[in-house]
Amino acid sequence: MRPDVPTHVLCGEDLSPGDRAELGSYTISTDELVAFARQWDPQFFHVDEERAVTDGYFGGLIASGVQTLAIYQRLMVDSLFQHWDVIGGAGIRDLQFRKPVRPGDTLTGTTVIKDVQLQPGRGRARIDYGGELTNQHAEQVLVLTTSAYLRMRTT
Template sequence: MTVFFEDVSEGDRSEYGSYEVTREEIIRFAEQYDPQWFHVDEERIERESPYGGLIASGWHTAAMTMRMLVEAEFRDAASVGAKGTDELRWWRPVRPGDTLRIETEIVETVPESPERGLVRVRVETYDGDDERVFSMIGNVMYLTRDG
């Protein structure tokens, strides 16, 4: 069933996930998109890291969050992209072996035209210890049923 703008309401909450983070994925992503030493250089990490080991790029954490959102929420939604994000935060490092999950809450719905509305959704990502590692408010465009 396709979820249209009219089908979501302020206060709607959902929980999704389970995304297993691997060492190999952390390094592969960082080598391509964020090659800072604390994401890729394991010898230096062992000697100098203030994080106590290898950590994922924050942008990788955002990408893993997006993957879970697409698989669980946007796959059946009449979503046509986003206008951006607000309040983007990285709260704690993500590490190899962490299993991530997300919680969402619709914070606002704004009709924009007969064809489309804006859904503001708070997204929080948690690790296996239920520690918040990432959060944002996405500004997602949804088609209307009759648009």
């Protein structure tokens, strides 16, 4: 048993496939959407509202997929990772942007543990989890599978 781990922190062996968590919600503003895109993804349909309406496929501003992923990550950190003994991320796969995210959308996240692979010889576990964000209309906007390494309570 590791004496340095508080009992309220979840380690690899504390999680099981099928565990589900609600991650909370986040509303994205126009200013925030445009500011992020100006710095990280300055395509016209993210930064130029007038041109996004006239020339864009979606008829208005949409968030960068990278920003949508960042919102999911923030919800994970705020609701779960602060309670998990995380070592670090292991990867993202099956990342899908299902619908555009627009200014004013409220995104709500969920995650489900898919697999737990204990690695006691290394003092860690690999956790695979599926996640999603839905908008205020209950439409999926983001779906992904992610993996992270957590410390084990026992080694």
